[in-house]
Amino acid sequence: MPSITRRRTVNVGRPTSAEADILAATQRLLINGANFTELGVQQISAEAGVARSTFYNHFRDKIDLLMRLATELMSSSFDVTSAWEPSQGVDRLAEVFVQVVRVYREHAAVRRALAEVAAYDATVRDFWGKELDHFTAWTLRVLRAEQEAGRTPAGVDPVSATRLIVMGGERALVDHVTAGDPGHDAAFARELALTWWHGVYRRPADQRS
Known part of the structure; x- marks a missing residue:
């Protein structure tokens, strides 16, 4: 098997038919319980x-x-999340998180493979960290704009708050789609939205400092 330690450039363009077939086949194998590390190129090709x-x-x-x-997973999640604006309110944010949960359920096997490989491959860890950086940069930009407009308390530390809600939210999503009941997806999404909204974006006045 070719080396797995060299940095790669991921092609994010529209896949050809063969590319799409290989991507879909790999996802099927993972969904059916294949261990990515043990999965061979010949098996994927077949x-x-x-x-x-x-x-x-x-x-x-x-x-x-x-x-x-993994890029497909994160691109889909980011497209959904970044379409939300605080002016749309917490109810809309909850709807957004329902869509994000759906994306994570669809790609749960891929996310599991990422965790598997990231445990021993620095390239994958670095890649995944940079993918999450897109969410971090977007959240930080939105949060600072809300602070400047006076809608988010000045006492909120935007950098720390962003790390908490992005990193904590991603891990909560993984845990939920791994062990949670799909029938509770809407409730989970709403709780996540309420945590973001009342814990950071619209923190109560007596919690500003």
Whole structure:
């Protein structure tokens, strides 16, 4: 198997038919319980119905493939989340989180594979950290704008608050889709929205300092 320690550039453009088949096949194998580390390129290629050489025409190695799958997860999540603005209120934020939970459920096997590989591969850890940086930068920008407008208390530390709600929220999402009841997705999404809204964006006056 090619080295998994070299930094890769993830292709985020529209996939070709073969690329799409390989991505879909890998996700199917993961959903069916395959361990990503033990999953071979030949097995992936056979599941996708393509030659092994075709795999390497589109992906440098399995890590390149995993990061491409992870990019789809994070791009979908970010597109949904970044469409929300504080002026839309907490109820709309709860609806947004319902959509995010749905994305995480769809890609739960990929997220599990990321955690598996990140435990021993620094390239994947670095890649995943940079993917989360998009959420961090967006949240920090929105939170600071709300502070400047006087809607979020000046006593909120935007950097610390952003880390708490982004990193904590992502881990809570993973835990929920891994162990939570799908029938509770709406309740979970609302609690997450209320935590963001009342804990940070609209913190009560007596909690400003």
